[in-house]
Amino acid sequence: MTTLTPTGSDATRERAGAPVGTGSRATRVLGVLILAGSALGAVLGLVTSDPDVVQGDAVRLFYVHVPVVTVMYVPVGLCCLGSVMWLRKRTDGWDALASSSAEIAAVFVGLGLVTGSLWGEITWGTYWTWDARLTSTALLFLLLLGYLALRRYPAAPDARSKISAVVGILLVPNAIIVHYSVDWWRSLHQPATRGFDWAIDGNQLSTYAVAQVVFLLLLVWLAIHRFRLAWLELQAERRDLEVALVQRAADDDFSGGLGA
Amino acid sequence: MLADALLIAGKDLRIELRSKVGLGQMLPFAVLVLVLFGLALDADDALLTRATPGLYWIAVLLAGLLAVQRSFAVEAAPGVTDALRLSGLDPAGYFLGKFAAIAAQLVALEFVLGLGVVILYGTELGGPALLFAALVGATVSIAAAGTLYGVLAAGLRVRDTLVPLLLLPALAPVLLGATRATEAALEGDLGDGWGWCGLLALFGVLYLGLGLLFFGTLLEET
């Protein structure tokens, strides 16, 4: 009977550094920065910056909405990248990147939808308008939900990763086509100026800059944690496998009656 | 590859002829959708006329979903997926074959539904070249994307709810393009219509390419 030495787990655990949690010095530093930045941003955004000439106080929502919709494409791209690289390299890291990025993307896209919708309610009195941005964002959200549903499907992990990888790669072309076709569609209809003209300057600009940085850091922080979590989950699966292998081989007389 | 595609397509169509699921279930379903729309929109002629292109293509999409699911349900018979893998059939050929069979059924569907809207909604056809181009573009797009997403859910037990969730958002641009092109054709204002057909063509080619590329990979895991 061969002795089975866990090849992957120990070595990778050492490399990862923190075997039982997903925190690290980097994330703690980031976390502090984010908290500080959020506090600053909240003060700037809610109190000290000027209300917009046109929109009044409604513009304050933009300090959340615009940064969110700017950074939300990054995890989508990361998911696609992870999927492509996984198909080529077949290592856990890329798989974890794809799955964690998709979740983060869903969160940010969802947040973008909600904030955009709220802004619409405040400004025009409706929660939904079929404008290009909102519509293509909604479709992107649905695409991500489909991917996540696929990810949750109980199947052999390798099969699941492979199928998810293909769908993950398709996310980007789908998102692009959706974006441009919806854009074109709405441009043909020339609706009453549904877009917004946000000419910012002065302390609005600096507030926005702070908000943008904070959300970017938040994205990074969430992504790192979620990635590490996904990666640890994969390692735990592998370790369970080692145990199962040993158990199975030791299943000597469990089956009983080996003779004719 | 082409020989394999023909073999698969022939097999699928032969199965369809034998089982008559398309004829007996999908077509009536599609017509039913048209009728239900009439009920829901209160048979308001003006409203129905304006909405016809959209309603038509939604009916096609929904029935197309059924066609895709049926196409892969056939392959879910016990042992068939293994037999397919053992057969050494070229995955690209298999994809093309499935695609062709689904496209053929879609065409039949679109024709019958076309009759349906003419009769039920009193549509007056126009802009035949544009209409034809839109039909071809949309058919290729729906069949290609449907085949690609259909296979990956083929072996999975939750396929009935997963395929629509994956396929429909991806097909949203096709719905847009087909509807706008059809509207343009019917109203006689052809300008933008051709642009939308271009989008459909692009989408169709893209998904055909993606399907040929990835189908083999997906087949392995289902």
Place this chain on the structure above:
Amino acid sequence: MAPAVPSDAVVLQSAVVLLDRFPALAGVDLDVARGEIVLLRGPNGAGKTTLLRACAGLERVSRGSARVLGVDVVTSPRAVRRRVGMLARDEGLYDDLDAAANVRFWARAAGADGDDTDRALACCGIAGRVGAVPAARLSTGQRRRTALAVLLARRPELWLLDEPHAGLDRAGRDLVDELVVDAARAGATVLFASHELERAESLATRIVTLAGGVVRTDTGSPEVTGVG
């Protein structure tokens, strides 16, 4: 490390196959020469079916090495598939097509020519009236014969049979035995799993016992000692 000798049909070394994380094969060592008729036996859940599937390139070997008909199935499982034939417990027939149409389809898919197909149909008793019955309405025995005809038409170098006698009447079982012997005589190798020990043991040239995902006893290999 000994190079893969061309006369070896199947060479497995510490092969591990995972089914949904469960190690169905937990380190199998097996060396089968061409022309052998090997009986795989063992309790339910021992891994017999998985072993057959792994040899067909249908299950991924995640650890160890596995060469089938000279092909490394760990890296390129697809390459060996056309050269093997498998009779599985699920026959793999399209319900809506009739028996003969099924055989013709699967035979053509594997690149077999029409003559081989006709011969296979006749040999298995599927030509004629039975051949025109849709697969869904065939009896178990008829389905098995149809699947057997598909296998025959492919003319594989390696026959992988999972409980081939199950579901067949006396005549059917005799047919299977006859075909197996003919195939081995013609140079093919046969690996089959069976619980029909009387019939199987007289058919086989070698008996391998599996349990718990590993080989326990092997009449063809003196180094593997019986355990328990």
